[in-house]
Amino acid sequence: MKLKVALLSSLLLMSSAFANTLNLSRADIQGISWVDMNLSDQRSMVLSDSHKFQSANVVAAYKLPANQGALKIRISSPVIQNKTVFVPNVLVLDANFNPSVEYPASQFQFQQERGLAAAQYQTELNLTPTPNQDFVYLVVYTTDQDLQGTSTVTHPAKLLAKAQGNQPPSIPDLTVQHTLQGKLDIEVDGAQSTQFIGLGGPLFEMKKSEPAPQVVGTASQANVSTSAVQSVAQPTVQPQPVAKPKPVEQSTEAYFNQAVLDALKNNDVNKAMNLVNEAERLGLEEPRKIFIKNISIQK
Numbered sequence: 001m002k003l004k005v006a007l008l009s010s011l012l013l014m015s016s017a018f019a020n021t022l023n024l025s026r027a028d029i030q031g032i033s034w035v036d037m038n039l040s041d042q043r044s045m046v047l048s049d050s051h052k053f054q055s056a057n058v059v060a061a062y063k064l065p066a067n068q069g070a071l072k073i074r075i076s077s078p079v080i081q082n083k084t085v086f087v088p089n090v091l092v093l094d095a096n097f098n099p100s101v102e103y104p105a106s107q108f109q110f111q112q113e114r115g116l117a118a119a120q121y122q123t124e125l126n127l128t129p130t131p132n133q134d135f136v137y138l139v140v141y142t143t144d145q146d147l148q149g150t151s152t153v154t155h156p157a158k159l160l161a162k163a164q165g166n167q168p169p170s171i172p173d174l175t176v177q178h179t180l181q182g183k184l185d186i187e188v189d190g191a192q193s194t195q196f197i198g199l200g201g202p203l204f205e206m207k208k209s210e211p212a213p214q215v216v217g218t219a220s221q222a223n224v225s226t227s228a229v230q231s232v233a234q235p236t237v238q239p240q241p242v243a244k245p246k247p248v249e250q251s252t253e254a255y256f257n258q259a260v261l262d263a264l265k266n267n268d269v270n271k272a273m274n275l276v277n278e279a280e281r282l283g284l285e286e287p288r289k290i291f292i293k294n295i296s297i298q299k
Contacts, residue, residue, distance in 0.1 A: 029097050034063035034137065039071075042187045047086050047180060057147070059086065060140040060184055066095060066129035073138070074187040076122040077108075082153055082174050086182030087121060087146040095133035105146050112154050119153045119176075130255070140184060151176045253279075256287045264294045 037043060047059050064071060079085040090103040108121040129136055153176050158168035256279040263272035272291055279287040 026097060029093070029139070032058070032061045032139070034061050036063050037186070037188050038065060039068055039188060039190050042185070044186075045184045047182045047184055057143065057180060058139055058141040059180065060186075062138040062140075062186065063135050064138065064188060066133040066136045069190055070126065070128040071136075072189045073125040073127065074122070074185075074189075075108075075125070075140070076120045076185045078118040078120040078183055078185070079151070079153055079176050080182055082119075082156070083176060084179045084181050085119075085121065085151055085176050086180065086184065087142050087149070087151075087178045088140050088184065089142060089146070090123075090125065091139045091141070092125075092127065093137040093139065095129075095135055097137065101127075105143070110151060113156075113159055119151075138186075140186075142178070142180065147178050147180070149178050151178065252282065253284050253286060256282075256284055257290055260287045260290050261294065264291070269295070 035043060043062075045060055064073070075088060075090065077086045077088050087105050088108060089105050090107075091099055092101040092103075094100050103123065103125060105121075108123045110121055111117070111119060113119045127136065153174045155169075155171055155173050157171060158173070161168040256275055260272050260275050260279075263269075263275060276288045276291050
């Protein structure tokens with residue numbers, strides 16, 4: 001009974017955070033027209049005011065495969081004619097449309113013009129869906145606060161002077177307005193990652209300097225199978241001496257504990273050992289204790 005209450009409270013917390021982020025109800029989200037994307041897929045979208053979804057500044061929504069391993073997602077929003085730029089934020093939803101991970105605008109780096117690449121906001125997301133999910137979803141939006149801001153772009157004359165090895169002229173840089181107009185580029189590829197999508201922790205914000213393992217989905221989904229974890233586990237038998245990371249969510253540790261037990265029940269010792277190694281890289285000690293205890297029992 002207590003577990004049910006805890007799970008219900010968690011769901012209510014996620015729903016509340018989601019409403020505060022985008023001002024959209026679950027019915028609104030399910031009514032969005034999702035853009036289907038596959039691995040090794042690229043899409044570009046020219047943005048305008050028509051992309052604004054009801055009361056929220058949602059401009060794009062993508063449906064990504066969650067049953068083909070880890071995902072590497074590159075998102076960029078270039079400056080248009082040195083006048084305007086769209087400042088992206090991203091919300092990741094699991095297969096059941098539960099909010100899981102938020103990447104606010106602060107997670108996007110602003111890169112000045114380089115070569116043929118325009119000045120742009122860009123980031124890379126690395127996600128690993130947990131088992132029993134066919135799709136996960138990305139919602140790209142901006143906030144009213146973002147729309148009130150501006151960005152500074154290096155004046156083209158300065159860039160030209162630097163490229164020619166000359167002293168840049170003493171002229172002011174350009175101020176670029178944040179608007180709903182712009183362009184959004186997204187690229188999806190396979191990846192090796194430990195940011196798990198499927199365990200159902202509450203919505204939280206990534207730290208810019210040190211990404212933490214990410215979780216999208218429900219705990220029941222993660223306990224069904226360990227195949228997705230095996231796809232990202234390192235083959236090394238002994239853990240390498242690395243700095244111990246910061247503590248992770250309890251749900252992540254519970255996932256690894258159960259995954260190790262499941263692997264041993266299936267007599268897959270290699271998979272169990274790989275899971276133990278991966279858990280220790282995240283600073284988890286309990287999975288190794290479970291491994292040693294159950295190996296001793298089997299012997």
